[in-house]
Amino acid sequence: MSRKHVAISLGGSVVHPQDGLDTDFLSAFRDCIRTYTQDGYRFVITVGGGALSRRLQEVAQNLASPNTDALDMLGITGVSVHSTLLHTIFEGVAYPEICLADAVENAYLQQSPVVIVGAKETGKSTDHNAVGYIYDADPDMLSDAQPIDTLSLDDYIEMIPDSFSPGLHLPVGPPAARLAKESDIEIAVVAGEIQRIQNVLSARSFDGTLLN
Numbered sequence: 001m002s003r004k005h006v007a008i009s010l011g012g013s014v015v016h017p018q019d020g021l022d023t024d025f026l027s028a029f030r031d032c033i034r035t036y037t038q039d040g041y042r043f044v045i046t047v048g049g050g051a052l053s054r055r056l057q058e059v060a061q062n063l064a065s066p067n068t069d070a071l072d073m074l075g076i077t078g079v080s081v082h083s084t085l086l087h088t089i090f091e092g093v094a095y096p097e098i099c100l101a102d103a104v105e106n107a108y109l110q111q112s113p114v115v116i117v118g119a120k121e122t123g124k125s126t127d128h129n130a131v132g133y134i135y136d137a138d139p140d141m142l143s144d145a146q147p148i149d150t151l152s153l154d155d156y157i158e159m160i161p162d163s164f165s166p167g168l169h170l171p172v173g174p175p176a177a178r179l180a181k182e183s184d185i186e187i188a189v190v191a192g193e194i195q196r197i198q199n200v201l202s203a204r205s206f207d208g209t210l211l212n
Contacts, residue, residue: 004041006201009176012048014192015082020051030089030193036201037093037113046106046117047086049078079119087116104138134171134209150210152180172211180211187211 014025033043049056053075060066060074087098095112096102097103100119107115133147133155157177160170170191180187188211190196190208 004039006041007044008046008197009087009172010045010047011171011192012050012053012078012082014050015047015085016050016052016078017108021085024175025192025194026085026089029197032194032197033090033114034093041201042108042111042113044108044115044117045086046119049075049082052081053078076119083116083118090114090116130146132189132193132196132208134189134211148209150212151176153187153211156211157181171209177211 004072010029015022033045037043046151056074056077057066057071062073066074083098087094093112094114094116095107095110097107098116099107101117104115104117111168133143133149134151137145138144156172157174160174160177162174172187177187179185188200188206188208190200190206190209196206196208198204200208
């Protein structure tokens with residue numbers, strides 16, 4: 001696997017936790033990615049909606065009876081805000097436009113160091129919890145849930161739901177897991193700490209879960 005061609009799915013909960021945008025993380029993430037682009041690394045980056053998306057969905061549910069598509073579109077609104085923010089802070093190294101999924105390949109072929117991906121389709125998730133590992137059970141429900149260092153994609157797919165639902169919180173969603181399996185792509189699940197991201201990018205030992 002070439003570690004100089006990297007897709008990062010940045011959890012919305014890392015960018016926008018409950019208490020607001022994490023500007024310290026965003027600053028450090030910007031500097032980290034820009035540094036690696038100087039060494040020839042290229043990135044495709046997606047970001048989730050985090051607390052912003054969930055708050056929009058909560059308000060809608062409190063005031064109305066939105067259907068699944070409406071909730072999904074509210075989630076996408078949060079993603080759009082965050083992807084626009086990322087595109088702005090990577091000005092100068094990012095592809096000129098935020099890309100939807102069907103335009104990513106063409107944008108990547110244009111040799112821009114960074115491609116930022118937005119969201120438009122319902123039924124897909126770009127939001128993930130701020131977790132550092134995949135666990136053998138839900139750590140929010142079971143205090144003795146154990147982190148997993150290495151897990152096959154086959155086993156991971158067996159652990160998760162078959163399809164997406166709005167507000168679903170998974171480190172890697174069902175479509176992404178299946179695509180990684182079909183394309184023989186390794187996935188590193190790490191907490192939103194810059195040192196851990198650097199360890200993965202530099203092929204060093206890292207604290208987290210390797211899906212392969």
